[in-house]
Amino acid sequence: MKILEKIKAHKLIEIQQRKQIKSIEQLKLSELYNRASIDFKASILSKNNRAIIAEFKRQSPSKGVIHPDADVISIVKGYESNGAAALSILNDNHFFGALETDFANARASVNLPLLQKDFILDEYQLVEAKAIGADAILLIAKMLPVERIKVLANYAHQLGLQVLLETHTEQEILDHLHTEFDLIGINNRDLNTFEVNIQHSIALANLLPQQAVKIAESGIQDANTLLELANNGFSGFLMGEYFMKTANPAEQLKALQQEIWR
Numbered sequence: 001m002k003i004l005e006k007i008k009a010h011k012l013i014e015i016q017q018r019k020q021i022k023s024i025e026q027l028k029l030s031e032l033y034n035r036a037s038i039d040f041k042a043s044i045l046s047k048n049n050r051a052i053i054a055e056f057k058r059q060s061p062s063k064g065v066i067h068p069d070a071d072v073i074s075i076v077k078g079y080e081s082n083g084a085a086a087l088s089i090l091n092d093n094h095f096f097g098a099l100e101t102d103f104a105n106a107r108a109s110v111n112l113p114l115l116q117k118d119f120i121l122d123e124y125q126l127v128e129a130k131a132i133g134a135d136a137i138l139l140i141a142k143m144l145p146v147e148r149i150k151v152l153a154n155y156a157h158q159l160g161l162q163v164l165l166e167t168h169t170e171q172e173i174l175d176h177l178h179t180e181f182d183l184i185g186i187n188n189r190d191l192n193t194f195e196v197n198i199q200h201s202i203a204l205a206n207l208l209p210q211q212a213v214k215i216a217e218s219g220i221q222d223a224n225t226l227l228e229l230a231n232n233g234f235s236g237f238l239m240g241e242y243f244m245k246t247a248n249p250a251e252q253l254k255a256l257q258q259e260i261w262r
């Protein structure tokens with residue numbers, strides 16, 4: 001079974017279990033549910049095509065264990081003080097090792113816009129995202145039919161959440177040209193093979209609407225790659241492993257910032 005199919009099968013069971021534990025009405029009672037979102041897209045646009053979305057993750061299917069005992073509070077504060085435009089916080093336990101408390105701790109520690117990084121299949125998860133203080137969510141084109149993505153994107157917007165659509169193929173981009181997303185990502189990593197190909201993303205970037213806020217996702221391991229993607233129309237860069245594989249992710253971000261703003 002391919003990794004996204006495995007994740008989807010597991011997530012569907014997880015969602016049913018979570019619904020048994022907390023109803024949508026109960027989620028809506030959370031203090032954070034009614035908070036005004038921070039504008040994720042505006043933060044990306046404020047960084048002159050050098051916007052880094054720094055990710056907090058402990059492990060991944062492609063890389064295995066990366067930083068299992070990472071301290072979310074100190075890392076996200078370090079990301080904030082070193083100029084991240086926004087943060088992506090992994091929220092999946094089974095495949096990415098996220099702790100139930102990671103997102104809440106990140107929310108309580110920084111004033112940056114936060115992407116709740118999970119595998120969204122159901123409206124319930126959108127209410128959950130809002131209730132834990134997310135500003136944006138991810139929808140993965142490969143995981144759901146086109147119409148379902150549209151419905152979830154509309155519902156996310158009704159809740160005040162911005163939407164990052166993740167694509168990887170030409171067809172996925174063409175399928176979604178007529179839906180409103182706040183940001184459109186192209187994943188440099190093929191999630192079937194885990195192969196990273198920056199040139200693939202650069203070639204596809206031309207297919208995105210001119211006004212789309214374009215995010216290059218995954219596999220970025222140096223400043224030159226980031227700058228090449230920026231020169232080809234990407235404004236935001238979702239980077240996780242490059243930071244999290246080090247003992248001090250925030251210092252790694254600081255060094256990268258020095259290189260890209262030189």
Ligand SMILES: O=C(O)c1ccccc1NCC(=O)[C@H](O)[C@H](O)COP(=O)(O)O
Nearest residue numbers: 060061062217218219220238239240241
């Ligand atoms: O990274 C994986 O192994 C993976 C597998 C299956 C679904 C999603 C996966 N990654 C999630 C991500 O989107 C990345 O964490 C994110 O783009 C950052 O990538 P990187 O800079 O390579 O850590």
